[in-house]
Amino acid sequence: MLKVTNLAKSHSTPQGTLELFRGLQFSVHSGESVALMGESGCGKSTLLHLIAGLEDADAGQILLSGQDVTAMNDSQRARLRRHALGIIFQQLNLIPSLTVHDNLAFQARLAKCLQPDRLTQLIETLGLTELLPRYPHQLSGGQQQRVAIGRALAARPTLLLADEPTGSLDEQNADQVMDLLLTLVQQTGTSLLMVTHSQRLARRMDRCLTLHQGQLT
Numbered sequence: 239m240l241k242v243t244n245l246a247k248s249h250s251t252p253q254g255t256l257e258l259f260r261g262l263q264f265s266v267h268s269g270e271s272v273a274l275m276g277e278s279g280c281g282k283s284t285l286l287h288l289i290a291g292l293e294d295a296d297a298g299q300i301l302l303s304g305q306d307v308t309a310m311n312d313s314q315r316a317r318l319r320r321h322a323l324g325i326i327f328q329q330l331n332l333i334p335s336l337t338v339h340d341n342l343a344f345q346a347r348l349a350k351c352l353q354p355d356r357l358t359q360l361i362e363t364l365g366l367t368e369l370l371p372r373y374p375h376q377l378s379g380g381q382q383q384r385v386a387i388g389r390a391l392a393a394r395p396t397l398l399l400a401d402e403p404t405g406s407l408d409e410q411n412a413d414q415v416m417d418l419l420l421t422l423v424q425q426t427g428t429s430l431l432m433v434t435h436s437q438r439l440a441r442r443m444d445r446c447l448t449l450h451q452g453q454l455t
């Protein structure tokens with residue numbers, strides 16, 4: 239489903255070139271949930287950005303359902319993000335001027351795959367029914383997190399990329415959000431690649447990859 243081969247990425251910084259990784263290889267299979275761990279600054283977020291086509295790799299190949307992200311132009315990448323990827327980054331990027339309901343429907347509408355029954359089911363599973371008319375600033379952190387998960391899954395992505403989606407929550411809320419995320423991923427057959435600093439959350443996933451000094455173990 240996701241196959242990464244010989245991936246290399248460096249950043250240029252005022253101190254010179256910072257090589258994050260070279261020759262990186264790994265796969266995520268259909269329906270599999272994989273934790274991505276590693277110390278701060280090792281390149282986990284950058285790796286998600288490369289897979290999402292938001293940054294360019296220096297070398298290597300990223301195949302998503304057989305399509306090579308590294309060979310796509312900007313509009314092909316945007317299309318891929320709309321149709322095949324769900325993305326939950328640290329800044330949740332909910333749209334402040336839209337209600338919870340419209341935030342949830344937004345990405346599915348863009349991808350032209352809004353299915354009202356499916357959206358209703360997602361809303362129920364995520365416990366958001368009462369909150370539909372509210373705006374993001376009227377929600378708690380955990381509630382915003384659930385909306386971001388719903389929005390990412392409403393468009394039926396093949397792969398969900400999540401960067402510490404429970405990072406700002408306390409343990410109890412993080413566990414609840416994680417329960418929902420894993421249930422939904424299982425129900426929909428979506429694959430999940432999730433950055434986390436929590437061993438506890440990582441143990442709940444099918445597999446854990448650790449990025450250390452440019453290598454995955």
Ligand SMILES: Nc1ncnc2c1ncn2[C@@H]1O[C@H](COP(=O)(O)OP(=O)(O)OP(=O)(O)O)[C@@H](O)[C@H]1O
Binds near residue numbers: 250258278279280285
């Ligand atoms: N656009 C950029 N230009 C230069 N350096 C960058 C850029 N983006 C990230 N970096 C550097 O690349 C390294 C990897 O950053 P990245 O955000 O991928 O790490 P991370 O593993 O996700 O860290 P954290 O766990 O703290 O979120 C860091 O040292 C960071 O300072």
